[in-house]
Structure formats: C-alpha cells, structure tokens
Amino acid sequence: MATTDDIIARTAPAKLIDHNLIDRDVESLCDGMVRYEKRPARRLDGSVAEGLYNAWIIFNNPKQYNSYTTDMVKATILAFRRASVDREVNAVVFTAVGDKAFCTGGNTKEYAEYYAGNPQEYRQYMRLFNDMVSAILGCDKPVICRVNGMRIGGGQEIGMACDFSIAQDLANFGQAGPKHGSAAIGGATDFLPVMIGCEQAMVSGTLCEPFSAHKAARLGIICDLVPALKIDGRFVPNPTVITDRMFDEYGRVIHGEFKTGEEFKQGRALLKQGEVDLSLLDEKVEQLCAKLIETFPECMTKSLEELRKPKLDAWNRNKENSRAWLALNMMNEARTGFRAFNEGNKEIGREIDFVKLRQALAKGVPWSEELIESLMPGK
Numbered sequence: 001m002a003t004t005d006d007i008i009a010r011t012a013p014a015k016l017i018d019h020n021l022i023d024r025d026v027e028s029l030c031d032g033m034v035r036y037e038k039r040p041a042r043r044l045d046g047s048v049a050e051g052l053y054n055a056w057i058i059f060n061n062p063k064q065y066n067s068y069t070t071d072m073v074k075a076t077i078l079a080f081r082r083a084s085v086d087r088e089v090n091a092v093v094f095t096a097v098g099d100k101a102f103c104t105g106g107n108t109k110e111y112a113e114y115y116a117g118n119p120q121e122y123r124q125y126m127r128l129f130n131d132m133v134s135a136i137l138g139c140d141k142p143v144i145c146r147v148n149g150m151r152i153g154g155g156q157e158i159g160m161a162c163d164f165s166i167a168q169d170l171a172n173f174g175q176a177g178p179k180h181g182s183a184a185i186g187g188a189t190d191f192l193p194v195m196i197g198c199e200q201a202m203v204s205g206t207l208c209e210p211f212s213a214h215k216a217a218r219l220g221i222i223c224d225l226v227p228a229l230k231i232d233g234r235f236v237p238n239p240t241v242i243t244d245r246m247f248d249e250y251g252r253v254i255h256g257e258f259k260t261g262e263e264f265k266q267g268r269a270l271l272k273q274g275e276v277d278l279s280l281l282d283e284k285v286e287q288l289c290a291k292l293i294e295t296f297p298e299c300m301t302k303s304l305e306e307l308r309k310p311k312l313d314a315w316n317r318n319k320e321n322s323r324a325w326l327a328l329n330m331m332n333e334a335r336t337g338f339r340a341f342n343e344g345n346k347e348i349g350r351e352i353d354f355v356k357l358r359q360a361l362a363k364g365v366p367w368s369e370e371l372i373e374s375l376m377p378g379k
C-alpha cells in the first residue's frame with residue numbers, strides 16, 4: 001500500500017502555475033510599510049507542520065498609528081491575493097507592529113493634504129480601499145485579525161472584515177467618521193448591524209465613542225481577548241475598564257465599560273506602572289491557527305464563504321454607493337474634518353466647533369474656502 005508521501009513524490013506536478021496577479025514583493029510596493037511574512041504553521045501540540053505556513057500581513061506605520069496610505073492599501077490588496085493563492089498558506093494573520101495601534105484608518109495627513117477638495121482623486125483611492133475590504137472578505141484562507149492595539153475608523157472596518165478577531169485587552173474599538181468629516185461607510189455601517197445589532201451599531205457609528213476590548217467581546221465584535229498589561233511580572237486585566245462586576249446598583253450591565261472618576265485615574269496610573277507584553281496574544285493566535293489547520297481545506301473555504309455572507313451581502317450592496325458619496329464628501333465636510341485633525345494638535349484641539357458650523361448652516365451660509373478656514377482649530 002503506497003503511503004501519502006509516496007503518492008506526493010510520484011504525482012506532484014513538476015511545475016505549478018502561479019495565480020498571483022503580479023510577481024512583486026509586497027514590501028516593494030509601499031517602502032516596507034506593509035510586511036508579508038510566511039511563518040511556519042504548527043499543530044496543537046506545537047510541532048511544526050512541515051511545508052505549511054501562516055501568512056502574517058503586518059502594517060508597519062507606527063508613528064501614524066498604523067494608518068494606511070494609498071500605497072499601503074495597494075500592497076494590502078496584493079498581500080491578501082498572495083496569501084489566498086499560496087498553496088502552502090493555512091491561515092492569514094492580519095496585524096501591525098507595536099502594541100499601541102492595529103490601525104486608525106485612512107491616513108489623515110494624506111487625506112488632508114492630497115485628497116481634500118479632490119473628489120475625483122478620492123474616488124480613485126476608494127476603488128483601492130473597496131478592493132482591500134473585498135480582498136479580505138474574498139480570501140480563500142481564514143483571516144485572523146490579531147488586534148495588537150486600538151482599532152479605529154477604517155482600521156475597525158478592515159478588522160471587522162476579517163473572520164476572527166483576537167485582541168489584547170488594552171485595545172479600543174470604534175469609529176471616527178462623523179467627528180472627522182466622514183461616515184463609517186467603508187464597511188462599519190454594513191458589518192456592525194449584522195455583528196452587534198442595530199442599536200449598538202448606531203451608537204458606535206454615530207457617536208464615535210470607543211468600546212473597550214471587553215465590551216467589544218461582550219457585544220460580539222471580537223471572539224476572544226487576552227490581558228497584555230504586566231504589573232510586577234503578573235498579567236492583570238485592563239485597569240481602566242470594569243472587569244470584576246457585571247451590573248451596577250440598578251441592574252444595568254457595566255462589565256467592559258470604562259471606569260470613571262478616581263477609579264479611572266487609579267487605572268491610568270497602574271497602566272503607566274506596568275509593561276505591555278503581547279505573548280498571550282500570540283499564543284492565542286497561534287492556537288487558533290493550529291485549530292484551523294486540523295480541517296479539510298476546501299470545506300473550510302466553503303464554510304468561510306457561507307458564514308461571510310451576512311457581512312459580504314451588505315458590503316456588496318452598498319460599497320459602490322459609499323465610494324461615490326465619500327468622493328463627493330471630500331469637497332466639504334471631509335475637507336474640513338481631516339484638515340482640522342491634520343492641522344490641529346493636543347493644545348488647540350483636532351476637531352472643529354461643530355455648533356459653530358451648525359449655526360452657520362442653519363442660516364443657509366454656503367460652503368466656501370473662507371468658511372472652512374474659519375472652522376480650523378485655534379482660529
């Protein structure tokens with residue numbers, strides 16, 4: 001009776017067709033700001049599965065909280081295509097360098113200095129952004145978002161396009177659109193109602209208040225979380241978040257909400273005292289990759305395709321309309337909001353006076369360069 005190894009040796013084709021779109025390193029497309037690493041896949045007992053890998057797609061723009069530039073978006077599309085067709089790849093781990101931010105969305109400097117006031121240019125950018133989200137949702141391998149830090153704005157959107165999210169518990173999750181001149185229609189308005197229900201989706205998509213990782217887990221935005229803060233060598237839960245009780249005195253669920261007042265201040269002080277260690281996050285991600293490898297590959301892909309449909313159907317229904325609106329939005333509110341963030345700072349603020357804008361519009365004041373300038377922080 002021939003062994004599987006005998007059959008491999010005897011029947012494997014001498015030359016395989018390369019189904020990659022282009023034969024270029026991902027890093028060469030974006031000056032290394034997106035990295036593509038094939039890391040050995042392991043079984044649940046930790047042993048290496050010879051010849052099999054997990055593809056790590058890593059954002060590498062830490063100074064700008066791993067926001068993605070246009071070149072990074074292009075590289076990410078090709079990275080997911082590369083992983084999808086790579087026969088040796090078992091799963092994709094989508095993450096970023098450092099322990100502060102997974103991704104805070106589109107690059108506000110590029111938005112403010114190049115795309116603001118250029119709807120035709122942003123329409124072209126949004127073709128790339130849409131293709132990035134679709135490349136994640138269409139990847140033939142399971143995609144795990146390793147949430148190494150805050151996941152905000154478009155970062156939350158590409159994160160929710162993944163199949164699994166495992167977070168370190170200091171990470172926050174949320175949108176920024178209506179505060180910075182955009183709307184979370186790059187996926188969040190499609191995915192959030194499906195994932196957490198319309199009411200909580202409305203809260204997240206309009207008020208732009210972040211959820212803690214514990215609340216994100218409770219609501220269903222992520223499937224697992226691990227502690228990341230070490231105090232005196234011992235892992236502790238995020239000290240700025242309520243994790244030791246479920247209800248307040250009125251029976252309202254408070255687990256995962258941020259602490260307030262003196263309790264929050266003490267939590268912030270503890271944060272400063274400790275060190276961040278993502279080793280438990282990596283253990284949990286590797287464990288999930290090992291579980292995924294112990295399955296039939298085509299059945300896994302079919303299961304992914306079917307289970308993605310609630311998100312995918314909403315995304316496909318809206319993505320082109322969203323692209324068109326976001327492009328035109330670059331003439332007024334996005335032009336104003338992203339310039340405010342880019343030209344502001346902690347001292348003078350990074351958002352406009354929303355009431356002042358509303359008062360002007362309530363009197364029918366037309367949008368003009370002069371009106372936009374008057375709304376910049378510190379004016």
Ligand SMILES: CC(C)(COP(=O)(O)OP(=O)(O)OC[C@H]1O[C@@H](n2cnc3c(N)ncnc32)[C@H](O)[C@@H]1OP(=O)(O)O)[C@@H](O)C(=O)NCCC(=O)NCCSC(=O)C1=CCCCC1=O
Nearest residue numbers: 064065067104105106107108109152153154176180182186
């Ligand atoms: C709330 C924040 C995410 C975190 O705030 P904080 O912890 O106070 O850090 P900051 O001091 O603000 O930031 C540290 C430095 O990182 C730079 N940074 C942060 N985010 C970005 C970004 N997205 N692009 C470029 N640079 C960024 C920041 O400028 C600081 O550097 P500096 O040199 O200035 O000290 C807060 O950072 C924040 O709100 N960030 C912006 C979030 C945002 O607006 N993202 C874009 C949303 S829109 C989007 O993503 C879209 C996607 C596709 C569809 C259309 C669309 O709009």
